[in-house]
Amino acid sequence: MSHLNLTLKVWRQDNATSEGRIETYEAKEIPTSASFLEMIDIVNERLIRDGEEPIHFDHDCREGICGMCSMTINGIPHSKERGITTCQLHMRKFKDGDTIWIEPFRANAFPVVKDLVVDRSAFDRIIAAGGYISVRTGSAPDAHAIPVPKSDADAAFDAAACIGCGACVAACKNASAMLFVSAKASHLNHLPQGEVEKDQRVLNMVRQMDAEGFGNCTNQFECEAVCPKEISAQHIAKLNRDYLAASAREAVAP
Template identity: 70%
Template sequence: MNLTLKVWRQKDSDSKGKMETYVVSDIPEEASFLEMLDIVNNQLIESGGDPITFDHDCREGICGSCSLTINGVPHGKGKGITTCQLHMRKFSDGETIYIEPFRAKPFPILKDLMVDRSSFDRVIESGGYVSVRTGSAVDANSMPIEKDDADTAFDAATCIGCGACVASCKNASAMLFVSAKVKHLNSLPQGAPEKTKRVVNMVNQMDKEGFGNCTNQYECEAVCPKSIKAEFISDLNRQYGTAIVKDAIS
């Protein structure tokens, strides 16, 4: 495959970046998107150029490291996949592909396509602990959990914290991410004792990190590689409202 790549290049977080054009040839159709970038980088290194910096780790869609906004879509076109699961056969020969970093103020660009997503780590940290019995090992299945609740919690827990929701949102809102984390722990009896505190602290931290406000456009839901549902955002709104009322009257 022959491709024209328009890639965002930025020296460091303080520099101004710009799009640069690379004409690449002989890319195998079966290569993944990241493997295509590996090939381009090898060519750049061989010719004495500066390779394109991008995040990646597991390359099997479970770690949440890879990012990239491809032709305006975080993780590229394709339902429920991360960039590492995107293959070149989805593109046509001769196509021009725009590759940009995940854009959001709380995700500052470190270099080229690599952004700092530690704001997500701080939101998770603010969620605090879950109370568990320590000491001797607990019997498996000693705490019955209804199947529906377990399924919902698991659906929410599939969030890999990649940040595509923030990147796709025109307001850089992190509501889908925060709602998934809150839903995960607050749906289970293990997370119940800290339920109220957790939702308030996580929303406060989300605001403190400078994420924007949700305007109910559901772009996040469309790009989420784990198909987290915007229904959880509605639930987060309810849980937060309830927590504030509880706090005011108690």
């Protein structure tokens, strides 16, 4: 098994109100078969041994599905590798002697909690504003009552694959949440079950998104490039269209 010696430039910040700074750490003898988060585990183990506070970072499932891990590696959320989360990144992608910059997801709507940990509760509030289908438990008709064309079901799935990690926001030069919001709206708006609340959903989610202080989409598509689930920016186009239609219908509603 081969090993790497690396230099880490890591954002350290004690809490939400304190000033942060970049600190430099030497990461010696890192096995190439370790994952990126295991590399940080190893560094943390040494920091603890030396009586220092370990680097805090969010992580949980470590298999690319929970959306918890949230770091920007060399300026790119989840690293430059396509279609993966940070926890799926392995050290064999790096070279001996590399310097790696590790920073939190940057967006004013995602305030830093500590070190690399950020608060993404804005996403929850956007979902609460309309990212659902109102169906009371027990009131559903038989699952086969409404056939859904396979193409619609597949399109809905493509959007529903979003893991809510926030990389789209972190990569966007404007910290826009449009890919996240559009993915949820597109998932539900593609399905006949979601049709009834479509207009209200789109209007309310976009209003909440704006209220949270995210920036605006300038169609640069950095979001889809870093999305670990490779969700397409075409969902943003659909959201724009649905929003325009919903606004028009709201304006002329009887």
